[in-house]
Amino acid sequence: MNTKEEINVNEIFKKIESYFGFVPRIFQVLAENPATLKSYFEKIQTINNDDSLPPLTKEFISIGAASAMGAEHCLLTHLKVAKEFGATYEQIFLAIIIGAQIAETDALAKSLRVYEDFKE
Numbered sequence: 001m002n003t004k005e006e007i008n009v010n011e012i013f014k015k016i017e018s019y020f021g022f023v024p025r026i027f028q029v030l031a032e033n034p035a036t037l038k039s040y041f042e043k044i045q046t047i048n049n050d051d052s053l054p055p056l057t058k059e060f061i062s063i064g065a066a067s068a069m070g071a072e073h074c075l076l077t078h079l080k081v082a083k084e085f086g087a088t089y090e091q092i093f094l095a096i097i098i099g100a101q102i103a104e105t106d107a108l109a110k111s112l113r114v115y116e117d118f119k120e
Helices: 003-020 025-030 034-049 055-069 072-084 089-119
Strands: none
Touching (some): 072 089
């Protein structure tokens, strides 16, 4: 890895750390290929810089999605950020419940369709 790539990774890590308070493992592993890290980070940065939704709303969406996907590490990361942005425990709890409910509904919808087809 040349010096320029190391500097770019370090710059990206500084930006990531300024948002999350630390560098999540996914970014650390992606740094093995600086071009991949940069591409992934730029996509996230584009979403975060879009002001169509307030930052805390984006965090609630991330919490719900992480809950639905069972992504524990992502969930914990976004819980911390939401708390830093001023979220209450009641709001965080609701975001988790909504995400989990969507996952449950998805599982039921898929399973019940198979069940209906099986009955025919």
